[in-house]
Amino acid sequence: MFRISKMTDYGTLVLSELGAAADAPTSAGDIASRIGLGGATVSKLLKRLAHAGLVNSQRGSNGGYTLARPASAISAAEIIDAIEGPVAITDCAADQPCDLEAVCGVGNAWQNINRAIRAALEGISLDDLRTGRDIPEVMPLQPMTIRRGQLPRSATQNN
Amino acid sequence: MFRISKMTDYGTLVLSELGAAADAPTSAGDIASRIGLGGATVSKLLKRLAHAGLVNSQRGSNGGYTLARPASAISAAEIIDAIEGPVAITDCAADQPCDLEAVCGVGNAWQNINRAIRAALEGISLDDLRTGRDIPEVMPLQPMTIRRGQLPRSATQNN
DNA sequence: CTAATTAGGACTAAAATGGTGCTCTTTTCG
DNA sequence: CGAAAAGAGCACCATTTTAGTCCTAATTAG
Numbered sequence: 001m002f003r004i005s006k007m008t009d010y011g012t013l014v015l016s017e018l019g020a021a022a023d024a025p026t027s028a029g030d031i032a033s034r035i036g037l038g039g040a041t042v043s044k045l046l047k048r049l050a051h052a053g054l055v056n057s058q059r060g061s062n063g064g065y066t067l068a069r070p071a072s073a074i075s076a077a078e079i080i081d082a083i084e085g086p087v088a089i090t091d092c093a094a095d096q097p098c099d100l101e102a103v104c105g106v107g108n109a110w111q112n113i114n115r116a117i118r119a120a121l122e123g124i125s126l127d128d129l130r131t132g133r134d135i136p137e138v139m140p141l142q143p144m145t146i147r148r149g150q151l152p153r154s155a156t157q158n159n
Numbered sequence: 160m161f162r163i164s165k166m167t168d169y170g171t172l173v174l175s176e177l178g179a180a181a182d183a184p185t186s187a188g189d190i191a192s193r194i195g196l197g198g199a200t201v202s203k204l205l206k207r208l209a210h211a212g213l214v215n216s217q218r219g220s221n222g223g224y225t226l227a228r229p230a231s232a233i234s235a236a237e238i239i240d241a242i243e244g245p246v247a248i249t250d251c252a253a254d255q256p257c258d259l260e261a262v263c264g265v266g267n268a269w270q271n272i273n274r275a276i277r278a279a280l281e282g283i284s285l286d287d288l289r290t291g292r293d294i295p296e297v298m299p300l301q302p303m304t305i306r307r308g309q310l311p312r313s314a315t316q317n318n
Numbered sequence: 319c320t321a322a323t324t325a326g327g328a329c330t331a332a333a334a335t336g337g338t339g340c341t342c343t344t345t346t347c348g
Numbered sequence: 349c350g351a352a353a354a355g356a357g358c359a360c361c362a363t364t365t366t367a368g369t370c371c372t373a374a375t376t377a378g
Contacts, residue, residue, distance in 0.1 A: 060376025219345025220353040
């Protein structure tokens with residue numbers, strides 16, 4: 001159901017590889033051959049990660065990438081954001097209310113769930129991912145205050 | 160990032176409508192006009208929900224659908240499953256290990272996160288969704304024990 | 319200068335998603 | 349009985365997303 005994309009999975013692999021690397025920058029090609037993915041794909045991934053500020057890049061010969069921060073300071077949420085982009089949670093945002101307000105409270109709850117999950121993901125670091133450390137048995141999720149009036153993406157249209 | 164599909168959102172609306180309805184079955188067309196969606200679409204949704212056992216169907220004239228269980232006994236996870244189908248969490252399942260075992264621990268963590276989220280979603284009922292009741296401030300997630308040897312969908316192929 | 323390497327796109331193929339339509343069966347009711 | 353009102357089960361289509369490749373320009377070490 002909720003599933004991370006293949007790319008995000010690969011991205012984690014790439015970051016993990018960078019985390020294990022020395023301080024000298026590692027080239028996209030090196031990483032690609034280490035994890036056994038296509039060079040172009042890994043390169044694309046690294047560009048996105050660089051764009052998001054999760055890795056630093058060094059151009060030119062002997063260039064490559066390094067983690068911008070320690071692996072413990074990079075969250076799962078950031079990785080997803082970096083690779084999948086800021087997926088719009090709603091189609092019908094707060095400023096453009098849809099015409100089905102009566103039933104909209106429902107979709108809203110989904111949004112809140114999304115937000116809660118996101119919050120939880122912010123508490124998981126690349127390091128947790130890398131080491132396979134257990135996620136805490138009880139993961140605190142943000143309290144989800146339903147905000148009526150902010151409408152979900154549901155049900156605007158359709159004959 | 161993690162987002163439920165439009166269809167799942169609609170499905171919740173539909174279920175919610177059924178929950179509010181009397182004990183007599185409500186036709187797909189009726190529901191469609193109440194929530195303002197296309198009849199064909201709502202019908203499709205209801206068929207899936209019926210198939211998953213979340214609603215009961217009554218054929219023939221005066222037929223329609225009823226909730227198979229009280230709204231408090233239908234979980235968010237079930238709704239997602241019913242509508243989006245059993246999305247395969249992994250491409251590389253336990254029986255067909257991929258050839259990149261060295262790095263596979265990483266993707267595995269994502270799977271565990273998926274499972275944890277799923278577990279959390281099982282604790283949220285249609286009723287919670289409907290009433291917009293706050294989700295508990297601390298939502299217990301299953302402890303996630305990393306199981307090496309069961310490999311993620313990552314990195315099998317690619318030149 | 320030259321080779322290595324990233325930046326930033328465009329581009330393509332394949333799959334998922336959202337939505338519609340058609341035909342058949344079941345059931346109620348006149 | 350026979351017609352009308354449902355649902356069942358597909359097939360189908362359009363659009364978007366995803367995964368992956370490739371090309372050209374800019375940078376930088378040696």
